[in-house]
Amino acid sequence: MANLNIDSVKERTFDAIVVGTGISGGWAAKELTEKGLKTLILERGRDVKHITDYPTTNMMPWEFEHLGMPSLAVREASPMASKHYIFREDAMHFVVKDYEHPYVQDQPFSWMRGYQVGGRSLLWARQTQRWSDYDFEGPARDGFAVDWPIRYKDIAPWYSYVEKFAGISGNRDGLAQLPDGEFLPPHEMSCVEKHFSDQTAKNYGGTRPVIIGRAAHITAPQPVHIQQGRAQCQHRNLCQRGCPFGGYFSSNAATLPWAERTGNLTLRPHSVVHSVIYDENKKRATGVRVVDALTKEMSEYYAKIIFINASAINSNLILLNSTSARFPNGLGNDSGVLGKFIGFHNYRGRITADFDGFHDRTTDGRRPNGVYIPRFRNVFKQETDFLRGYAASVSASKSGNPNDGIGESLKAGLFAPDESGWSIGAQMMGETLTKETNFVRLDDTLKDAWGIPQLRMHVSFDENDMKMVQDFYTELSEMLDRAGFSNIKTSDTQRNPGSENHEMGGARMGSDAKTSILNKWNQMHYVSNVFVTDGACMTSTSTQNPSLTYMALTARAADYAVREMKKGNI
Numbered sequence: 001m002a003n004l005n006i007d008s009v010k011e012r013t014f015d016a017i018v019v020g021t022g023i024s025g026g027w028a029a030k031e032l033t034e035k036g037l038k039t040l041i042l043e044r045g046r047d048v049k050h051i052t053d054y055p056t057t058n059m060m061p062w063e064f065e066h067l068g069m070p071s072l073a074v075r076e077a078s079p080m081a082s083k084h085y086i087f088r089e090d091a092m093h094f095v096v097k098d099y100e101h102p103y104v105q106d107q108p109f110s111w112m113r114g115y116q117v118g119g120r121s122l123l124w125a126r127q128t129q130r131w132s133d134y135d136f137e138g139p140a141r142d143g144f145a146v147d148w149p150i151r152y153k154d155i156a157p158w159y160s161y162v163e164k165f166a167g168i169s170g171n172r173d174g175l176a177q178l179p180d181g182e183f184l185p186p187h188e189m190s191c192v193e194k195h196f197s198d199q200t201a202k203n204y205g206g207t208r209p210v211i212i213g214r215a216a217h218i219t220a221p222q223p224v225h226i227q228q229g230r231a232q233c234q235h236r237n238l239c240q241r242g243c244p245f246g247g248y249f250s251s252n253a254a255t256l257p258w259a260e261r262t263g264n265l266t267l268r269p270h271s272v273v274h275s276v277i278y279d280e281n282k283k284r285a286t287g288v289r290v291v292d293a294l295t296k297e298m299s300e301y302y303a304k305i306i307f308i309n310a311s312a313i314n315s316n317l318i319l320l321n322s323t324s325a326r327f328p329n330g331l332g333n334d335s336g337v338l339g340k341f342i343g344f345h346n347y348r349g350r351i352t353a354d355f356d357g358f359h360d361r362t363t364d365g366r367r368p369n370g371v372y373i374p375r376f377r378n379v380f381k382q383e384t385d386f387l388r389g390y391a392a393s394v395s396a397s398k399s400g401n402p403n404d405g406i407g408e409s410l411k412a413g414l415f416a417p418d419e420s421g422w423s424i425g426a427q428m429m430g431e432t433l434t435k436e437t438n439f440v441r442l443d444d445t446l447k448d449a450w451g452i453p454q455l456r457m458h459v460s461f462d463e464n465d466m467k468m469v470q471d472f473y474t475e476l477s478e479m480l481d482r483a484g485f486s487n488i489k490t491s492d493t494q495r496n497p498g499s500e501n502h503e504m505g506g507a508r509m510g511s512d513a514k515t516s517i518l519n520k521w522n523q524m525h526y527v528s529n530v531f532v533t534d535g536a537c538m539t540s541t542s543t544q545n546p547s548l549t550y551m552a553l554t555a556r557a558a559d560y561a562v563r564e565m566k567k568g569n570i
Contacts, residue, residue: 009302014040014266016561017288017303019273019318022119024534024550025309026251026259027162031558032305033264040301041259042271044293044310045115048094048122050252054242056090064089080110084499086123091240094122102454104443109457110499111313117269118252119311120501123240126216126248126368127393128168129544130159130179134379138431139540142387145341145434148539149511149520152179158552166249166551167225169369170214178211178374178544184219186212187369191361192396192422197371199483208376208479210394215369216249216548228254237366248368270294272450275322276306276331276530284570285331285530291450305529305561305570308507309554312342312535313440316506317455319517319532320442332524335514338507342438343541345502346390346430346465348493349472353485354399355422362398370395373426375543377471386467390430391543392476399423424485428472431543433464434505459497502546504538522557529570531557 015037018028025041032039047053061067068089075082078098087095096113103111114120133152140147156179163182170183189197189212197210217233218225225231230246230253239248246253259265270293277287277300287302308315316339322331330338370393377389399420405413432438438460442453473490480488497503510516513525522537524530533554535546542549564570 012300013302014038015303016040016305016307017042017301018307018309019288020119020309020311020314020534021117021251021256021267022114022309022311022534023121023124023251023547024554025119025307026121026255027551027554028307028309028533028558029259029265030255031555032307032562033259033262035558035562036264037305037562038264038266039259040266040268040303041256042273042288042290042301043117043119043267043269044272045117045269047267047269048117048242048252050242050246050257051244054244055093057238057241057244059090080498081112083110083495084112086112086240090238091123094240101448104446104454104456106456106458107460108496109459110496111457112499112501113311113314117256117267118250121250122242122252124501124547125545126239127372127545128163128166128214128216128548129372129374130181131155131542131544131549132177132179134177135540135542135544138388138542142382144387145540146508146510146512146515149509154520155549155552155556158556159548162548162551162555164222165224166216166254167218167222167230168214168548169217169219171212173209173211175209175374177379181214183214184222187215187217187219187367188212189371190363190396191358192355192424193371193394195355195358196394196396196424196480196483196485200479203479203482208373210371210373213369213372213393217368218247228258230254233368235366235368237368239368272452273310273318274298274450274452275318276308278322278324278326278331278527280324280326285527291452293450296450304565306531307554307558307561308530308532308536309534312503312506312538313455315532315534315536316440317442317452319507319536320440321452327526331530332517332526334526335516337436337515338517339441340436340439341434341505341508342440342459343432343434343504343538344459344497345500345541345543346432346461346468347427347495347500348461348465349390349428349430349469350425350491350493351473351476351480352423352425352489352491353480354487355396355424355485357484358422359419377475384467384471386464386471387433388431388468389543390428390468390472392426392428392472394424394426396422396424424480426476428469429543429545430465430468430472431541433462434508434538434540435462440506457498461497502535502541504535504541504546507532507536508539509537510539521560522553523561531561533557
C-alpha cells in the first residue's frame with residue numbers, strides 16, 4: 001500500500017503547475033513546457049478544443065431560437081452576467097451564470113467570468129496596446145498607490161516577443177505615449193473616421209492622435225502563425241463564438257496547442273483550485289489543493305514552481321484562501337495588502353454624433369477592429385482636476401439601411417444610391433485609481449459549491465472617475481464639433497465595476513515587500529517559487545487594454561523562474 005501511495009504522489013508531481021488557461025495561463029504553459037518543464041495546467045471549467053468545441057461558430061442568425069437574444073428566463077436567472085454585451089445566444093455558453101458561482105456584492109459588481117479551457121481569451125475584444133513609461137511612472141508622479149518596480153525598457157523586448165507569436169495588426173504611429181510594436185498590416189479607417197483623424201490632427205496640432213486600433217488579428221500570416229495552424233482573419237466579426245480559422249489570438253488556437261506539442265503539458269479541466277500548499281519547514285510552496293468540479297473530491301498536486309493565472313479576482317480568492325500558521329491572512333500576505341487596491345477601467349462615458357457628407361461612400365465588408373484615441377490628458381503634465389486619464393475607441397458607420405423593406409422595395413433600396421449620412425460613436429476607457437478602499441475579501445460563513453469561501457466585493461467608482469467622465473464628454477464633444485459633426489449626444493452606461501472585463505490588482509507588484517505582494521519578476525516576496533502574472537499583479541491600470549501586458553509579463557516571469565530554478569534558487 002505504501003508503494004501505491006508513493007506512485008500516486010509521483011503521478012501528481014510535476015516541475016511546474018499553472019492555475020488557469022486564459023491569456024496569461026496559456027502563455028505560462030507555453031513558456032514553461034518549451035523550456036523543458038513537465039507542466040500541469042489546471043482549469044476549473046470544461047475542456048474546449050480549438051475548432052471542434054465552437055458550437056455556434058458557423059450558425060446563421062435564424063438558427064438561434066431567439067435570434068441571438070437570451071430569453072427572459074435566462075436573463076432573470078443571471079441578472080449580473082446578462083448585462084454584459086457578450087451574453088447572447090451565440091456566446092453565453094462561454095460565460096459563467098450568476099448562480100453557478102455566487103459572490104457577495106457589498107457594492108454593485110458585475111463579475112464577468114469564463115470558466116472553460118481558454119477562459120476569456122475566447123471572448124476578449126483583442127485590443128493590444130503597449131504601455132509606456134508615462135503609464136509605469138504614473139503612481140510615482142502623482143503619489144497615488146506605489147511605484148511600479150519596472151519600466152518600459154524592462155518589458156519592451158517581451159512585448160516584441162509575444163507580439164510576433166500572437167499576431168498583432170497595427171500602424172507604426174511614432175507616439176511617445178503609445179510605443180510601436182511588431183505589427184502586421186493595419187486595418188483601414190472608413191472615410192469618416194479618416195476625416196475625423198485628419199481634422200483632429202489639424203485642429204489640435206497632432207496632440208490628440210486618432211489612429212487605427214492595434215488588434216490581435218492576423219492580417220498577413222507569418223511562418224510562426226502557419227506553424228500554429230492559424231490562418232488569416234476572415235473579418236467575420238463573430239469572434240466571441242470562437243474562431244475556426246484561428247484568425248485572432250486565443251489560448252485555444254495558439255499557446256495551449258503549442259505547449260501540448262512539446263509533450264510536456266498535462267491539462268486537467270474540471271479542477272477548482274482551493275489553495276496553495278505552503279511547507280513551513282521548506283519555507284516554500286509545494287503544490288496546490290484541487291477540488292474536482294464534478295465529484296467534489298479534493299486532491300493535491302505538487303511542483304517546484306507555481307504560476308497563479310486564474311484571472312485577477314479568482315487569483316486573489318485562491319491566495320486569500322491559502323492560509324497557514326506562517327501566513328494566516330493569505331499566502332505571502334505579511335504586508336496585509338492582499339485583496340486590496342483593486343482597479344478596473346471606467347467605460348461609462350459614451351458619445352454619438354452625425355456627419356452630413358460622403359454620401360457617395362459606404363463601408364465594404366466587416367472590420368474586427370476600431371479606431372483608437374490614445375490618452376491625451378495628464379500625459380506629459382498634470383493639467384486637470386482629476387488624476388490620470390482616459391483613452392477612447394471610435395467607430396463610424398452609414399446611418400441608412402439599404403436592407404429595409406420587402407420584395408420590390410428591398411430591391412429598390414439595394415440598387416438605389418445611399419444618400420443617408422454617417423453616424424459616429426466613441427466610448428471612453430478611463431484609468432481608475434487603485435485604492436485601499438477597493439478590495440475583495442473572503443466571506444466569514446458563506447461557501448460556494450466546492451466548499452471554498454465566497455468572495456465579498458467592495459469596489460466602486462469615485463469622484464475622480466466621474467470628473468473624468470465629464471471631461472470625456474467635454475473634450476470629445478469639442479473634437480467632434482470642430483471636425484464638422486452635428487447632433488452630438490452624450491450618455492452614461494451606468495456600467496458596474498466588473499462588467500469592463502479589466503479588473504486588476506489585489507496582489508500588486510512593488511519594490512517594497514511591506515507594501516506589495518510581488519517583486520519586479522512577478523515573484524512573491526515571501527514565497528519565492530510562486531508567481532502571479534495575470535491581472536492580479538497590476539499596480540495601476542493605465543488606459544490601455546491590459547492583455548498584451550499580461551502576456552509580456554508572463555513570458556518574462558517564466559523565463560526568470562526557469563533560470564532561477566536551474567540555479568537552485570527556487
